[in-house]
Amino acid sequence: MxxxxxxxxxxxxxxxxxxxxxxxxxxxxxxxxxxxxxxxxxxxxxxxxxxxxxxxxxxxxxxxxxxxxxxxxxxxxxxxxxxYSSPAVRGMRDRAAQIDRIGGVDGNVSNLSVVSFPAQFDGGMPVSTEVTLTDAEQALLEKQAKKQRSRARALERSRRATNTAQYGLSKKQAARAQRRADKGLTPKTVTVPGGAREARSDGVPKQAFRCDRLSANYRQQRARQAEHAASIAEHRRHRARLVAREIIAAHGPVLVVEDCDIRTWYRLWGKRLSQTTPGMLISALKVECEAAGGRLVRASTWSTALSQHCMCGERVCKTLRDREHKCTACGLVGKRDLVSAAPAAFVRFTDVDDPKTAFLDTTASRNAQITYAEALEEALWESTTPSPNTPRGAGRVAVPRQRGASAPRTAGQRNRATPDESRPRGHAGTPGPRNACSxxxxxx
Structure with missing residues (x-):
């Protein structure tokens, strides 16, 4: 035994x-x-x-x-x-692996744009997806931000009330105390001082924040704040995975994106990036592409300058303020972000693991522009794939836009791939890390 x-x-x-x-x-x-x-x-x-x-x-x-x-x-x-991946997710990835398309991704502060073409130019149509925030989602984010600011103010008031010796009076409180003193009135006790924290000449607080006394209500409110922040972070990660799956289901798992440092964006736009989370979306897209047998390849911005080039190969200089692309050489007009994503599909590499070896194949991009003509122009004006919030097949069909003043560019209802989904009800279908799962x- x-x-x-x-x-x-x-x-x-x-x-x-x-x-x-x-x-x-x-x-x-x-x-x-x-x-x-x-x-x-x-x-x-x-x-x-x-x-x-x-x-x-x-x-x-x-x-x-x-x-x-x-x-x-x-x-x-x-x-x-x-x-672990659910059978539905595995089936979706298997279907995405069979898609023979090449695509480009352009990420910025307010949206994520994807444009893809058939790999062999043997039929099919160019399609585009624009991941943006709807008005309802922006209203929800503003409501959450307002609640966070309210909780932060409540925590600060509680800390000041329990550590009055560490804070001075505000200008309004000091002026009120002076008026009472001039009139000979009894000094009024200030329970919540609104001035700056007592500090040394070099600006360092005389008492470290970790040495402050904290009330039971403060600890409970801080626990709720941390719990709420963790819930929002998990929701954003879940949303990024859902959006990444929708993208590869429509465009395939072979994509090219510019090699940008998201940290520099935070220095320019700050907390605005926490709403659209472009870095998280690109990271989730990389994981989904690899899981479907493809790859998300990064291309250097110095050697490609996709936002400054047209499909015909001409250089069209634009500032960050310019959100519309207009090429005087070929007459192509479209959204700046979608036009920047389209040439990314035709980026070639001397060494695919080195972003600095990337270069734009202008011959292939010009060939695609001539082959698809008006269908490409329609794809570069608005998203031509159904929104993830709508049932599959219920989205609009890409119809070539008629040129002329009588045909508005934004005619019809736009379908946008929106990142905010309903809150995750479970994690059964979410993939874990490739080597260690918990x-x-x-x-x-």
Whole structure:
């Protein structure tokens, strides 16, 4: 009879901690709740059905305002192996792998534009997708930002109220105190000083913030703020994955994007980027392209300058203020971002792993412009793929736009691929990291 081991266990799943200080050795058994809900059981089987996989359990804590002390303690199981994808996601990736198209991506602060062409120019049409925020989504973001500012002000008032000695009076409070003193009235106690924090001559606070006294209400409000921020971050990651899947389903997994440093954008536009999250969308698009058997290749902006070139190969200089492309050589007119994404499909590389070796194949781009003519012009004016929020096949069909003043450029309802989806109801269909995945196991 062989010695019992972990794989002989057929009862409830539990985490066992053995050992301890000298003289107090023993075992601590912590019961664990397997994730429940639609699609979760397949995910659990994927990670726990392979006995040869390497597993690791980490005890972590996260902010939860409703939990005692404001923290929820959980056990996270780390599995060394491929991540889980639902059958629907795997089927979508298999279909995307069969798409024989080449595409370009242009990302900026307000939107993400994608334009793709048939790889062999043997039929089909150029299609475009413009990921932007709708008015409803912008209103929701403003509402969330207003709530965050309100919570931040409440936290600051609470800190000032419990540490009055560390703050001075504001100009209004000081003037009021002076008026009362001039009239001989009793000084009024200021419960929440509104002035600057007491600091040394070099601007460093006399008392570190970590040494401040914090009220129970302050700790609870801070826990709610952290919990809300984590929820928003997870929603943005989930939204980016959904948008990336919609893009490769329409344009295929072979895409080219400019090699831009998102950090420089934050120095110019700041928190505006947190609404559209272009860096997160491009990162999710890279993961989805690789999962579908393709690749998202980066091209240097110095050697290509896609935003300053036309499909015909002519250089059309534009400033950041110019949002419309007009070429005097070939007469092509369209949105700046869509026109910048279209030539990216025809970027070639001496070394595909080195963005600096990229160059624009103007012969191929001019050939595509001549082949598709008006259909390309329509794709460069507005998105020609259905929005992810609408049922598949319910989007508009790309109809060539008639030239002339009588045919407005934006005629008809625009369908835009919007990044904000409904909040994720589960994580069964979301891919994990390629080498290490961690399904969540919650302690009872």
């Amino acid at each position: 062989h010695r019992a081991n972990w794989w002989d266990h057929a009862g409830p799943f539990a985490v066992v901690f053995a050992g301890g200080p000298e003289g107090k050795r023993g075992e601590l058994v912590v019961p664990v709740r397997i994730p429940q809900g639609a699609g979760q059981w397949e995910c659990v089987q994927h990670f726990l059905s392979n006995p040869s996989a390497w597993h690791k359990v980490d005890l972590v804590r996260r902010r939860k305002a409703s939990a005692p002390g404001g923290w929820a303690y959980e056990a996270h199981l780390m599995v060394l192996g491929p991540g 399904p969540q196991l919650t302690l009872w």
